[in-house]
Amino acid sequence: MNTLTERQKLAYIAGQAAEARINVELETEGMTLNIGPQHPATHGTLRVVAKLDGEQVVSANPVMGYMHRGYEKLTEVRTYPQVTTLVNRIDWLGSFANEVPFILAAEQLMEVEAPPRAQWIRTILFELSRIANVALFLGDMGVQLGAITPVFYAFRDREYVLNLIESATGGRFHPNFDRIGGIKDDLPKGWIEETRGVMVKVRRFCDELEELILGNPIFAARTRGVGVIPGETALHYGLSGANLRASGVDWDLRRDGASPLAWNQVDWKVWTHPDGDSFARYWVRLQETREASYIVEKLLDGLPSGPIMAKVPRIIKVPQGEAWVSTENPLGEMGYYVVSKGDLGPFRVKIRSASFNNISIVPWVLKGVYVPDIITILASLYFILGDIDR
C-alpha cells in the first residue's frame, strides 16, 4: 500500500476510525444508504449499498445483476451470424465495438482473415463508436456534478456520428455490420467526405468541453483528488481502458495487442495522466475522443481498395477449437472466449466486459470518501449497465 496518495491514506485512516467509532466510542449506529437500483447516477440499474457514518462512507458494495440478460447462454442457442446482433446490445453506446472481438475470435478458429479494406472499415467504425460512446460520458459527467449544458452539446455532436454509423451500416445503435470474413457492405458514396466534416465537428466539441468543463473551477474542485486510484492498485483490480490510463499506466490494446485491425498502420498517441483521480479520468477520455477523430481521418486517407469479404462458405460452421480475442473497446478491454465443437453455433462463450471489472474497484475506492463524492467517482469510472450485467 505504499503507492497510496496522501489523501487516500488520510481517507483510509478516517474510514477505519469511523468504523471503530460506530461500535465503541459513541455507540452510534451507522446508516445504510441505498444508491439505486433506480438512480440517475448509475446509468441504469446498479445498486450501491453504502454504509455511512455521518457524511463518510465506511463501506460500499455494488450489487449487480438487476439487468442480467444472459447473453453467454443465449449465444449457445444461436448460429454464429445471429450472435453479432445479440452482442450489439451489451454496451449499447458503442455497439459496433462489441461485435469485433467475437468476429475476430470466430475468424481465428476458422483460419480466415478479412481483406485489408474490410479491416480498415472495421477500424474506422470501431473508432466512430468510441467517439459516440465517450462523447456521451463527456457530457454526462457534467450532469452528475450539476452542470446541465454539456450534455446537450454531447447529444448534439454525437448525433452526427450516429448519422454516419447509420448511413454506413443501416443501424444507429445496433449496426450488426461485421461478418465472419469481412463486413456486410462497402461504404456508400460521399461517406468519406461527410466523415471528414463530422470529425472537425467532434474536435470542436472537444475544444468546447475543454473550455466549458476542464477550465471550470467548480468542476476542478469537485474532481481533483477525488477517487484517487494508484496505478498499481488499478492493475491489481483488473481495471482497463481509460480508467487504467488515467492512473498513469501506459497500456492500450490497440497498440499493444496483436490485432489484425488497422491501428498499427497509422500513427497515434496513447494518452495517460499521472494523477489517477476523477479529473484525470475525464481528461484522458477527452483526449482520447480527439485522438480517435485523428485516427479516423488518417485511416480515411489511406483506405485501401479491394474486396470486403474473404471467401467463406455460405453456411458457416466453425471448426472445433477455442479462441480468446480481446480488443480495446470504448470502456476498456473486452474479450470473447469462444469454444466451438464444430457446430453452427458456439458451444460456450465467455464474455469479458470492461465495466464489470472496472466497477470491481468500487468498494476500495469508495471507502472513506464523502457522500457527494460517491456520485463523482461512480460517474468518472464510467460503466454501462448492459456491459456489467450482460
Add this chain to the structure above:
Amino acid sequence: MPQIPGLLKGLGVTFKTMLQPTVTVQYPHEKEDVAPRARGVIALKEDNCTVCMLCARSCPDWCIYIEGHKTKAPPRREGGKPRTVQLLDRFDIDYSLCMYCGICVEVCPFDALFWSPEYEYSEVRIADLLHDKDKLGEWMEGVPDFESYEAGSEQKVKKVPR
C-alpha cells in the same frame, strides 16, 4: 480571484452556442432525411418469394411466419411439362419481436426482401404490429435504390426489382 477567467470562458462557449441556429427539428411538422440504408421496415416482393424458408430459419428470434403450397403452373414453352411452383399463402413478420438485424434480408437468395427506411408505423395495439404479406408488399414503394459505392470498392450495385 483566479477562478474568474475559467468561468468566463465557459460562459463564452454557452453564449456562442446561443447565437447559433438550432439543430433540432419540430418532428411531426418537419422531418429529417433518413439514410437510404436505414433499417426501418422490411418490404416483401411477393413474386420473387419461393417459400424456401431461409429467412424464417435464420431469424434470431423467429418472428417470421411462412406458409405455402405447391401448385402447377403452365409450362414456359409450348408443349412442355407443367412446372411445379411454390405459392406463398402467408408471410407475416411480427414487428413487436423483430430486432431489426437484417439477417433475413441478407440471406434471401431470390431478392424478395428489402429494407425500407420508413419508420412511422407504430400502433396502439401490439397485435397490429404483425404485418401480413399485403402490408409488407405495400412497403415496397418506399424502398430506395441501392447507393453507389465509395471509390476503391469492388462491390456491384444491386438493383431493386420494381
